[in-house]
Amino acid sequence: MDRVWPIFQPIFSGKWPRKTVQVLIAAISWVVFLVLDFLDIVLCVFFRIVDEYIEGNAKECYCHSRGEKRESEGSETLRGRKNLLREMGFLGFPRKLEGLKENGGGKVVVANRWSDCGCETCVSWMNNGDQRLHVIVKEPSKATFEYGCSGNSTENVIFLHGFLSSSSLWTELVFPYLSESTNRNYRLFAVDLLGFGRSPKPRDCLYTLRDHMEMIEKSVIGPNDLGSFHLVAHSMGSVIALALAAKYSKSVKSITLIAPPYFPSPRGDASLTALGRFAERKIWPPLLFGSAFMSWYEHLSRCVCFIICRNHRAWEWILKLLARKRDLHFLVMDLTRHTHQSAWHSMHNVLCGGAKSMDEYLDVLNGSEAKVHIMHGTRDQLVPPECSFSIKMKVPRAQLNILPDSDHITVMLDREKNFTQDLERIWASISS
Ligand SMILES: *[C@@H]1O[C@H](CO)[C@@H](O)[C@H](O)[C@H]1NC(C)=O
Ligand SMILES: *[C@@H]1O[C@H](CO)[C@@H](O)[C@H](O)[C@H]1NC(C)=O
Ligand SMILES: *[C@@H]1O[C@H](CO)[C@@H](O)[C@H](O)[C@H]1NC(C)=O
Numbered sequence: 001m002d003r004v005w006p007i008f009q010p011i012f013s014g015k016w017p018r019k020t021v022q023v024l025i026a027a028i029s030w031v032v033f034l035v036l037d038f039l040d041i042v043l044c045v046f047f048r049i050v051d052e053y054i055e056g057n058a059k060e061c062y063c064h065s066r067g068e069k070r071e072s073e074g075s076e077t078l079r080g081r082k083n084l085l086r087e088m089g090f091l092g093f094p095r096k097l098e099g100l101k102e103n104g105g106g107k108v109v110v111a112n113r114w115s116d117c118g119c120e121t122c123v124s125w126m127n128n129g130d131q132r133l134h135v136i137v138k139e140p141s142k143a144t145f146e147y148g149c150s151g152n153s154t155e156n157v158i159f160l161h162g163f164l165s166s167s168s169l170w171t172e173l174v175f176p177y178l179s180e181s182t183n184r185n186y187r188l189f190a191v192d193l194l195g196f197g198r199s200p201k202p203r204d205c206l207y208t209l210r211d212h213m214e215m216i217e218k219s220v221i222g223p224n225d226l227g228s229f230h231l232v233a234h235s236m237g238s239v240i241a242l243a244l245a246a247k248y249s250k251s252v253k254s255i256t257l258i259a260p261p262y263f264p265s266p267r268g269d270a271s272l273t274a275l276g277r278f279a280e281r282k283i284w285p286p287l288l289f290g291s292a293f294m295s296w297y298e299h300l301s302r303c304v305c306f307i308i309c310r311n312h313r314a315w316e317w318i319l320k321l322l323a324r325k326r327d328l329h330f331l332v333m334d335l336t337r338h339t340h341q342s343a344w345h346s347m348h349n350v351l352c353g354g355a356k357s358m359d360e361y362l363d364v365l366n367g368s369e370a371k372v373h374i375m376h377g378t379r380d381q382l383v384p385p386e387c388s389f390s391i392k393m394k395v396p397r398a399q400l401n402i403l404p405d406s407d408h409i410t411v412m413l414d415r416e417k418n419f420t421q422d423l424e425r426i427w428a429s430i431s432s
Contacts, residue, residue: 043299075353133219134198162235166197195342207345312336377406
Protein backbone atom coordinates (compact mmCIF):
# COMPACT_ATOMS: atom_id res chain seq x y z
CA MET A 1 0.00 0.00 0.00
CA ASP A 2 2.87 2.37 0.83
CA ARG A 3 4.23 1.92 -2.65
CA VAL A 4 1.17 3.62 -4.05
CA TRP A 5 2.10 6.89 -2.40
CA PRO A 6 5.84 7.25 -2.88
CA ILE A 7 5.81 10.99 -2.15
CA PHE A 8 4.57 10.27 1.34
CA GLN A 9 7.34 7.74 1.96
CA PRO A 10 9.54 10.02 4.11
CA ILE A 11 6.55 10.84 6.30
CA PHE A 12 5.44 7.29 6.89
CA SER A 13 8.76 5.49 6.84
CA GLY A 14 9.59 6.63 10.35
CA LYS A 15 12.12 9.29 9.41
CA TRP A 16 9.92 11.88 11.05
CA PRO A 17 9.01 11.71 14.72
CA ARG A 18 5.83 9.72 15.26
CA LYS A 19 4.11 12.51 17.14
CA THR A 20 4.74 15.01 14.35
CA VAL A 21 3.34 12.60 11.79
CA GLN A 22 0.19 12.05 13.82
CA VAL A 23 -0.39 15.76 14.27
CA LEU A 24 0.24 16.31 10.58
CA ILE A 25 -2.20 13.58 9.56
CA ALA A 26 -4.79 14.92 11.97
CA ALA A 27 -4.40 18.45 10.59
CA ILE A 28 -4.56 17.39 6.93
CA SER A 29 -7.48 15.10 7.71
CA TRP A 30 -9.36 17.97 9.30
CA VAL A 31 -8.92 20.16 6.25
CA VAL A 32 -9.67 17.39 3.75
CA PHE A 33 -12.84 16.38 5.54
CA LEU A 34 -13.94 19.99 5.81
CA VAL A 35 -13.66 20.25 2.03
CA LEU A 36 -15.57 16.99 1.66
CA ASP A 37 -18.25 18.28 4.04
CA PHE A 38 -18.63 21.23 1.72
CA LEU A 39 -18.70 19.14 -1.45
CA ASP A 40 -21.36 16.88 0.01
CA ILE A 41 -23.61 19.89 0.62
CA VAL A 42 -23.09 21.07 -2.95
CA LEU A 43 -23.85 17.61 -4.31
CA CYS A 44 -26.96 17.41 -2.15
CA VAL A 45 -28.35 20.41 -4.02
CA PHE A 46 -27.14 19.06 -7.35
CA PHE A 47 -28.74 15.64 -6.92
CA ARG A 48 -31.98 17.19 -5.68
CA ILE A 49 -32.28 19.30 -8.78
CA VAL A 50 -31.31 16.51 -11.17
CA ASP A 51 -33.55 13.96 -9.41
CA GLU A 52 -36.49 16.30 -9.63
CA TYR A 53 -35.75 17.06 -13.24
CA ILE A 54 -35.30 13.46 -14.36
CA GLU A 55 -37.58 11.53 -12.04
CA GLY A 56 -39.94 14.33 -11.02
CA ASN A 57 -39.54 13.30 -7.43
CA ALA A 58 -36.42 13.91 -5.40
CA LYS A 59 -35.81 11.24 -2.83
CA GLU A 60 -35.45 12.30 0.76
CA CYS A 61 -31.85 12.34 1.88
CA TYR A 62 -30.48 12.38 5.39
CA CYS A 63 -28.96 15.87 5.25
CA HIS A 64 -32.12 17.67 6.17
CA SER A 65 -33.26 15.70 9.15
CA ARG A 66 -29.99 15.95 11.02
CA GLY A 67 -30.17 15.96 14.77
CA GLU A 68 -33.87 15.20 14.83
CA LYS A 69 -34.42 12.49 17.36
CA ARG A 70 -36.95 10.93 15.07
CA GLU A 71 -37.80 7.34 15.88
CA SER A 72 -37.21 5.48 12.69
CA GLU A 73 -36.06 2.16 11.37
CA GLY A 74 -32.71 3.32 10.12
CA SER A 75 -29.49 3.49 12.07
CA GLU A 76 -28.83 6.68 14.02
CA THR A 77 -25.57 7.01 12.11
CA LEU A 78 -27.62 8.06 9.08
CA ARG A 79 -28.72 11.26 10.82
CA GLY A 80 -26.07 11.51 13.51
CA ARG A 81 -23.11 11.99 11.14
CA LYS A 82 -21.61 15.41 11.67
CA ASN A 83 -20.94 17.83 8.85
CA LEU A 84 -18.80 20.62 10.27
CA LEU A 85 -20.20 23.25 7.95
CA ARG A 86 -23.76 22.31 8.64
CA GLU A 87 -23.08 22.33 12.37
CA MET A 88 -22.00 25.95 11.89
CA GLY A 89 -25.31 26.72 10.26
CA PHE A 90 -23.64 27.19 6.90
CA LEU A 91 -25.74 26.55 3.82
CA GLY A 92 -28.78 25.20 5.60
CA PHE A 93 -31.38 24.48 2.95
CA PRO A 94 -34.90 24.06 4.24
CA ARG A 95 -36.69 21.33 2.45
CA LYS A 96 -40.34 20.99 1.51
CA LEU A 97 -40.57 17.25 1.61
CA GLU A 98 -44.30 17.08 2.36
CA GLY A 99 -45.10 18.68 -0.95
CA LEU A 100 -42.86 16.26 -2.74
CA LYS A 101 -44.48 13.29 -1.11
CA GLU A 102 -47.92 14.40 -2.28
CA ASN A 103 -46.68 14.78 -5.79
CA GLY A 104 -44.79 11.53 -5.58
CA GLY A 105 -47.92 9.46 -5.01
CA GLY A 106 -49.29 9.91 -8.48
CA LYS A 107 -46.02 9.65 -10.36
CA VAL A 108 -44.96 6.57 -12.21
CA VAL A 109 -41.98 5.15 -10.38
CA VAL A 110 -39.31 4.16 -12.85
CA ALA A 111 -37.76 0.78 -12.24
CA ASN A 112 -34.26 1.86 -11.41
CA ARG A 113 -32.83 5.26 -10.70
CA TRP A 114 -31.16 7.31 -13.37
CA SER A 115 -27.93 7.09 -11.43
CA ASP A 116 -28.01 3.26 -11.29
CA CYS A 117 -26.92 0.82 -13.94
CA GLY A 118 -29.67 -0.64 -16.10
CA CYS A 119 -27.66 -3.40 -17.76
CA GLU A 120 -29.11 -6.86 -18.13
CA THR A 121 -27.26 -8.44 -15.20
CA CYS A 122 -27.97 -5.53 -12.89
CA VAL A 123 -31.72 -5.51 -13.46
CA SER A 124 -32.24 -9.24 -14.09
CA TRP A 125 -34.07 -9.47 -10.76
CA MET A 126 -36.79 -7.14 -12.05
CA ASN A 127 -37.84 -9.62 -14.71
CA ASN A 128 -38.53 -12.67 -12.60
CA GLY A 129 -41.70 -12.06 -10.67
CA ASP A 130 -40.86 -13.46 -7.27
CA GLN A 131 -38.40 -11.20 -5.56
CA ARG A 132 -36.17 -13.70 -3.89
CA LEU A 133 -32.46 -13.57 -3.36
CA HIS A 134 -30.09 -15.00 -5.92
CA VAL A 135 -28.81 -18.17 -4.26
CA ILE A 136 -26.22 -20.59 -5.65
CA VAL A 137 -27.16 -24.02 -4.36
CA LYS A 138 -24.69 -26.86 -4.48
CA GLU A 139 -26.71 -30.00 -4.00
CA PRO A 140 -25.06 -33.10 -2.56
CA SER A 141 -23.85 -35.34 -5.39
CA LYS A 142 -25.93 -38.28 -6.57
CA ALA A 143 -24.08 -40.78 -4.42
CA THR A 144 -25.97 -39.45 -1.42
CA PHE A 145 -29.20 -40.90 -2.69
CA GLU A 146 -27.64 -44.31 -3.14
CA TYR A 147 -26.18 -44.21 0.33
CA GLY A 148 -29.18 -42.29 1.62
CA CYS A 149 -30.48 -45.15 3.70
CA SER A 150 -27.09 -45.98 5.13
CA GLY A 151 -27.46 -43.32 7.77
CA ASN A 152 -25.58 -40.28 6.50
CA SER A 153 -28.07 -37.46 6.34
CA THR A 154 -27.48 -34.26 4.41
CA GLU A 155 -26.15 -31.25 6.26
CA ASN A 156 -26.94 -27.70 5.19
CA VAL A 157 -24.56 -24.76 5.15
CA ILE A 158 -25.55 -21.15 4.51
CA PHE A 159 -22.80 -18.77 3.35
CA LEU A 160 -23.14 -15.00 3.82
CA HIS A 161 -20.70 -12.64 2.13
CA GLY A 162 -19.55 -9.23 3.32
CA PHE A 163 -19.98 -5.65 2.11
CA LEU A 164 -19.54 -5.12 -1.66
CA SER A 165 -19.19 -8.82 -2.34
CA SER A 166 -21.40 -11.66 -3.54
CA SER A 167 -21.89 -15.41 -3.55
CA SER A 168 -18.83 -15.65 -5.83
CA LEU A 169 -16.73 -15.25 -2.72
CA TRP A 170 -17.75 -18.78 -1.74
CA THR A 171 -18.23 -20.35 -5.14
CA GLU A 172 -14.67 -19.30 -6.02
CA LEU A 173 -12.86 -19.74 -2.72
CA VAL A 174 -14.59 -22.72 -1.15
CA PHE A 175 -16.69 -24.76 -3.59
CA PRO A 176 -13.84 -25.91 -5.87
CA TYR A 177 -11.77 -27.18 -2.95
CA LEU A 178 -14.33 -29.31 -1.14
CA SER A 179 -13.48 -32.91 -0.36
CA GLU A 180 -15.36 -35.85 -1.86
CA SER A 181 -17.21 -36.63 1.33
CA THR A 182 -18.38 -33.02 1.72
CA ASN A 183 -19.57 -33.01 -1.87
CA ARG A 184 -21.59 -36.11 -1.10
CA ASN A 185 -23.12 -35.08 2.20
CA TYR A 186 -23.54 -31.33 2.26
CA ARG A 187 -26.01 -29.01 0.62
CA LEU A 188 -24.42 -25.57 0.31
CA PHE A 189 -26.27 -22.29 -0.12
CA ALA A 190 -24.22 -19.28 -1.21
CA VAL A 191 -26.47 -16.24 -0.95
CA ASP A 192 -26.25 -12.90 -2.73
CA LEU A 193 -27.44 -10.58 0.04
CA LEU A 194 -30.28 -8.19 -0.65
CA GLY A 195 -28.95 -5.33 -2.77
CA PHE A 196 -25.76 -7.11 -3.84
CA GLY A 197 -24.67 -9.35 -6.69
CA ARG A 198 -27.66 -10.53 -8.69
CA SER A 199 -30.16 -10.22 -5.87
CA PRO A 200 -33.01 -7.69 -5.94
CA LYS A 201 -32.01 -4.09 -5.26
CA PRO A 202 -35.33 -2.38 -4.51
CA ARG A 203 -35.00 1.39 -4.52
CA ASP A 204 -37.44 2.04 -1.69
CA CYS A 205 -35.92 -0.45 0.74
CA LEU A 206 -33.92 0.68 3.79
CA TYR A 207 -31.81 -2.51 3.82
CA THR A 208 -32.12 -2.96 7.55
CA LEU A 209 -30.91 -6.04 9.35
CA ARG A 210 -34.52 -7.18 9.43
CA ASP A 211 -34.90 -6.76 5.66
CA HIS A 212 -31.78 -8.84 5.05
CA MET A 213 -32.94 -11.55 7.45
CA GLU A 214 -36.44 -11.74 6.05
CA MET A 215 -35.06 -12.18 2.56
CA ILE A 216 -32.78 -15.01 3.68
CA GLU A 217 -35.70 -16.68 5.45
CA LYS A 218 -37.90 -16.24 2.38
CA SER A 219 -35.26 -17.42 -0.08
CA VAL A 220 -33.31 -20.12 1.73
CA ILE A 221 -34.56 -21.26 5.12
CA GLY A 222 -38.29 -21.33 4.34
CA PRO A 223 -38.45 -22.88 0.85
CA ASN A 224 -35.89 -25.58 1.69
CA ASP A 225 -37.46 -26.28 5.04
CA LEU A 226 -34.09 -26.25 6.76
CA GLY A 227 -34.43 -27.87 10.15
CA SER A 228 -30.78 -27.38 10.98
CA PHE A 229 -27.87 -25.64 9.34
CA HIS A 230 -24.35 -24.34 9.68
CA LEU A 231 -23.53 -20.68 9.09
CA VAL A 232 -20.39 -19.25 7.53
CA ALA A 233 -20.09 -15.49 7.24
CA HIS A 234 -17.50 -12.92 6.28
CA SER A 235 -17.31 -9.38 7.65
CA MET A 236 -20.69 -7.62 7.40
CA GLY A 237 -22.34 -11.02 6.81
CA SER A 238 -21.34 -11.91 10.39
CA VAL A 239 -23.81 -9.38 11.77
CA ILE A 240 -26.61 -11.01 9.78
CA ALA A 241 -25.36 -14.49 10.71
CA LEU A 242 -25.40 -13.62 14.40
CA ALA A 243 -28.92 -12.26 14.07
CA LEU A 244 -29.97 -15.51 12.39
CA ALA A 245 -28.16 -17.59 15.00
CA ALA A 246 -30.03 -15.73 17.74
CA LYS A 247 -33.37 -16.25 16.05
CA TYR A 248 -32.77 -19.88 15.09
CA SER A 249 -30.69 -20.79 18.12
CA LYS A 250 -32.08 -24.35 18.13
CA SER A 251 -31.33 -24.94 14.44
CA VAL A 252 -27.83 -23.56 14.10
CA LYS A 253 -25.24 -26.30 14.50
CA SER A 254 -22.18 -24.17 13.99
CA ILE A 255 -21.36 -20.59 13.16
CA THR A 256 -18.06 -19.56 11.61
CA LEU A 257 -17.36 -15.84 11.60
CA ILE A 258 -14.55 -14.49 9.46
CA ALA A 259 -13.34 -11.01 10.43
CA PRO A 260 -16.57 -10.12 12.27
CA PRO A 261 -17.05 -6.43 13.08
CA TYR A 262 -17.91 -6.11 16.75
CA PHE A 263 -17.17 -2.94 18.67
CA PRO A 264 -18.38 -3.17 22.25
CA SER A 265 -19.63 0.17 23.47
CA PRO A 266 -20.26 0.46 27.19
CA ARG A 267 -21.85 3.87 26.71
CA GLY A 268 -24.73 2.58 24.66
CA ASP A 269 -23.98 4.41 21.40
CA ALA A 270 -22.94 1.30 19.55
CA SER A 271 -23.86 2.54 16.07
CA LEU A 272 -21.79 5.70 16.23
CA THR A 273 -18.93 3.84 17.92
CA ALA A 274 -18.92 1.33 15.07
CA LEU A 275 -18.97 4.08 12.44
CA GLY A 276 -16.17 5.94 14.22
CA ARG A 277 -14.05 2.78 14.37
CA PHE A 278 -14.23 1.37 10.86
CA ALA A 279 -14.71 4.72 9.17
CA GLU A 280 -12.58 7.04 11.22
CA ARG A 281 -12.29 10.46 9.60
CA LYS A 282 -8.63 10.13 8.75
CA ILE A 283 -6.79 10.29 5.45
CA TRP A 284 -4.35 7.56 6.39
CA PRO A 285 -4.26 4.59 5.89
CA PRO A 286 -5.89 4.90 2.46
CA LEU A 287 -8.29 2.02 3.09
CA LEU A 288 -9.66 3.81 6.12
CA PHE A 289 -9.99 6.99 4.11
CA GLY A 290 -11.96 5.16 1.42
CA SER A 291 -14.19 3.64 4.03
CA ALA A 292 -14.74 7.02 5.74
CA PHE A 293 -15.41 8.72 2.41
CA MET A 294 -18.07 6.18 1.48
CA SER A 295 -19.83 6.09 4.83
CA TRP A 296 -19.85 9.74 5.90
CA TYR A 297 -20.93 11.30 2.65
CA GLU A 298 -24.26 10.29 1.23
CA HIS A 299 -23.95 12.37 -1.92
CA LEU A 300 -20.24 11.94 -2.56
CA SER A 301 -20.65 8.19 -2.30
CA ARG A 302 -23.60 8.39 -4.66
CA CYS A 303 -21.28 10.18 -7.07
CA VAL A 304 -18.79 7.35 -6.81
CA CYS A 305 -21.54 4.81 -7.41
CA PHE A 306 -22.72 6.84 -10.37
CA ILE A 307 -19.27 6.99 -11.90
CA ILE A 308 -18.18 3.44 -11.10
CA CYS A 309 -21.25 1.22 -10.70
CA ARG A 310 -23.42 2.77 -13.34
CA ASN A 311 -20.59 2.48 -15.84
CA HIS A 312 -19.19 -0.80 -14.60
CA ARG A 313 -19.22 -2.35 -18.06
CA ALA A 314 -17.00 0.42 -19.42
CA TRP A 315 -14.65 0.15 -16.45
CA GLU A 316 -14.45 -3.61 -16.82
CA TRP A 317 -13.60 -3.17 -20.48
CA ILE A 318 -10.85 -0.68 -19.67
CA LEU A 319 -9.45 -2.81 -16.84
CA LYS A 320 -9.38 -5.90 -19.03
CA LEU A 321 -7.56 -3.94 -21.69
CA LEU A 322 -5.03 -2.60 -19.21
CA ALA A 323 -4.48 -5.92 -17.51
CA ARG A 324 -4.46 -7.76 -20.86
CA LYS A 325 -6.76 -10.36 -19.41
CA ARG A 326 -9.96 -11.93 -20.61
CA ASP A 327 -11.50 -12.13 -17.17
CA LEU A 328 -11.31 -9.85 -14.22
CA HIS A 329 -10.92 -11.13 -10.71
CA PHE A 330 -14.31 -11.87 -9.19
CA LEU A 331 -13.58 -9.58 -6.23
CA VAL A 332 -13.14 -6.66 -8.63
CA MET A 333 -16.36 -7.49 -10.49
CA ASP A 334 -18.31 -7.73 -7.23
CA LEU A 335 -17.28 -4.25 -6.14
CA THR A 336 -19.74 -2.67 -8.54
CA ARG A 337 -22.73 -5.00 -8.20
CA HIS A 338 -24.87 -2.79 -6.00
CA THR A 339 -26.79 0.45 -6.07
CA HIS A 340 -26.08 3.47 -3.93
CA GLN A 341 -29.32 2.82 -2.07
CA SER A 342 -28.35 -0.75 -1.22
CA ALA A 343 -24.71 -0.12 -0.29
CA TRP A 344 -25.28 3.10 1.63
CA HIS A 345 -28.14 1.70 3.66
CA SER A 346 -26.57 -1.70 4.29
CA MET A 347 -23.45 0.05 5.52
CA HIS A 348 -25.42 2.18 7.96
CA ASN A 349 -28.30 -0.06 8.89
CA VAL A 350 -26.47 -3.39 9.12
CA LEU A 351 -22.88 -2.53 10.01
CA CYS A 352 -23.74 0.41 12.27
CA GLY A 353 -27.41 -0.16 13.12
CA GLY A 354 -26.81 -3.86 13.74
CA ALA A 355 -24.03 -3.02 16.20
CA LYS A 356 -26.70 -2.09 18.72
CA SER A 357 -28.01 -5.64 18.86
CA MET A 358 -24.70 -7.50 18.76
CA ASP A 359 -24.47 -7.88 22.55
CA GLU A 360 -27.94 -9.36 22.66
CA TYR A 361 -27.16 -11.82 19.81
CA LEU A 362 -23.90 -12.85 21.42
CA ASP A 363 -25.66 -13.50 24.73
CA VAL A 364 -28.13 -15.79 23.00
CA LEU A 365 -25.26 -17.49 21.18
CA ASN A 366 -23.38 -17.97 24.45
CA GLY A 367 -26.39 -19.75 25.86
CA SER A 368 -26.95 -21.94 22.78
CA GLU A 369 -25.43 -25.25 21.76
CA ALA A 370 -23.95 -24.05 18.48
CA LYS A 371 -20.24 -24.40 17.89
CA VAL A 372 -18.61 -21.01 17.43
CA HIS A 373 -15.49 -20.44 15.36
CA ILE A 374 -13.84 -17.14 14.55
CA MET A 375 -11.06 -16.43 12.05
CA HIS A 376 -9.26 -13.14 11.87
CA GLY A 377 -6.12 -11.85 10.18
CA THR A 378 -3.72 -9.82 12.31
CA ARG A 379 -3.16 -7.32 9.51
CA ASP A 380 -6.83 -6.56 8.97
CA GLN A 381 -7.05 -2.78 8.52
CA LEU A 382 -10.81 -2.58 8.13
CA VAL A 383 -11.95 -4.71 11.05
CA PRO A 384 -9.25 -4.91 13.73
CA PRO A 385 -8.59 -8.34 15.30
CA GLU A 386 -9.66 -6.90 18.67
CA CYS A 387 -13.22 -7.39 17.43
CA SER A 388 -12.74 -11.14 17.55
CA PHE A 389 -11.11 -11.01 20.98
CA SER A 390 -14.13 -9.06 22.20
CA ILE A 391 -16.46 -11.76 20.86
CA LYS A 392 -14.37 -14.37 22.63
CA MET A 393 -14.95 -12.43 25.86
CA LYS A 394 -18.71 -12.64 25.31
CA VAL A 395 -18.67 -16.26 24.16
CA PRO A 396 -15.78 -17.91 25.99
CA ARG A 397 -16.19 -21.28 24.27
CA ALA A 398 -15.63 -19.72 20.82
CA GLN A 399 -12.60 -21.15 19.02
CA LEU A 400 -10.40 -18.34 17.88
CA ASN A 401 -8.09 -18.76 14.89
CA ILE A 402 -5.83 -15.73 14.51
CA LEU A 403 -3.88 -15.78 11.26
CA PRO A 404 -0.62 -13.90 11.20
CA ASP A 405 0.07 -11.80 8.08
CA SER A 406 -3.49 -12.11 6.80
CA ASP A 407 -5.74 -9.14 6.16
CA HIS A 408 -9.46 -8.71 5.65
CA ILE A 409 -9.43 -10.70 2.42
CA THR A 410 -6.32 -12.88 2.54
CA VAL A 411 -7.78 -14.48 5.65
CA MET A 412 -9.47 -16.62 2.95
CA LEU A 413 -7.84 -15.66 -0.34
CA ASP A 414 -4.53 -17.34 -1.24
CA ARG A 415 -5.19 -20.04 1.33
CA GLU A 416 -8.35 -21.45 -0.21
CA LYS A 417 -7.43 -25.10 0.40
CA ASN A 418 -6.53 -24.62 4.03
CA PHE A 419 -9.52 -22.41 4.56
CA THR A 420 -11.89 -24.96 3.04
CA GLN A 421 -10.30 -27.72 5.13
CA ASP A 422 -10.78 -25.59 8.24
CA LEU A 423 -14.46 -25.26 7.43
CA GLU A 424 -14.88 -28.97 6.75
CA ARG A 425 -13.21 -29.80 10.02
CA ILE A 426 -15.59 -27.45 11.85
CA TRP A 427 -18.69 -28.99 10.27
CA ALA A 428 -17.47 -32.56 10.75
CA SER A 429 -16.70 -31.96 14.42
CA ILE A 430 -20.42 -31.57 15.03
CA SER A 431 -21.84 -34.41 12.99
CA SER A 432 -19.42 -36.99 14.37
C1 LIG B 1 -20.74 -40.68 6.18
O1 LIG B 1 -20.19 -39.75 7.12
C2 LIG B 1 -18.91 -40.11 7.59
C3 LIG B 1 -18.52 -39.11 8.66
O2 LIG B 1 -18.88 -37.83 8.32
C4 LIG B 1 -17.93 -40.13 6.42
O3 LIG B 1 -16.65 -40.51 6.88
C5 LIG B 1 -18.42 -41.10 5.37
O4 LIG B 1 -17.56 -41.05 4.25
C6 LIG B 1 -19.83 -40.78 4.96
N1 LIG B 1 -20.34 -41.81 4.07
C7 LIG B 1 -20.72 -41.55 2.84
C8 LIG B 1 -21.23 -42.68 2.07
O5 LIG B 1 -20.72 -40.43 2.37
C1 LIG C 1 -21.46 -17.57 28.80
O1 LIG C 1 -21.88 -18.86 29.18
C2 LIG C 1 -21.12 -19.40 30.23
C3 LIG C 1 -21.55 -20.85 30.42
O2 LIG C 1 -22.90 -21.00 30.16
C4 LIG C 1 -21.31 -18.57 31.46
O3 LIG C 1 -20.57 -19.11 32.56
C5 LIG C 1 -20.82 -17.17 31.19
O4 LIG C 1 -21.08 -16.32 32.28
C6 LIG C 1 -21.49 -16.59 29.95
N1 LIG C 1 -20.77 -15.40 29.58
C7 LIG C 1 -21.37 -14.25 29.41
C8 LIG C 1 -20.48 -13.12 29.02
O5 LIG C 1 -22.59 -14.12 29.47
C1 LIG D 1 -1.79 -25.00 4.76
O1 LIG D 1 -1.67 -26.08 5.68
C2 LIG D 1 -0.46 -26.79 5.56
C3 LIG D 1 -0.51 -27.99 6.49
O2 LIG D 1 -1.59 -27.96 7.36
C4 LIG D 1 0.70 -25.88 5.87
O3 LIG D 1 1.91 -26.56 5.74
C5 LIG D 1 0.68 -24.70 4.92
O4 LIG D 1 1.69 -23.80 5.25
C6 LIG D 1 -0.67 -24.01 4.96
N1 LIG D 1 -0.70 -23.02 3.92
C7 LIG D 1 -1.11 -21.77 4.10
C8 LIG D 1 -1.09 -20.90 2.92
O5 LIG D 1 -1.48 -21.37 5.19
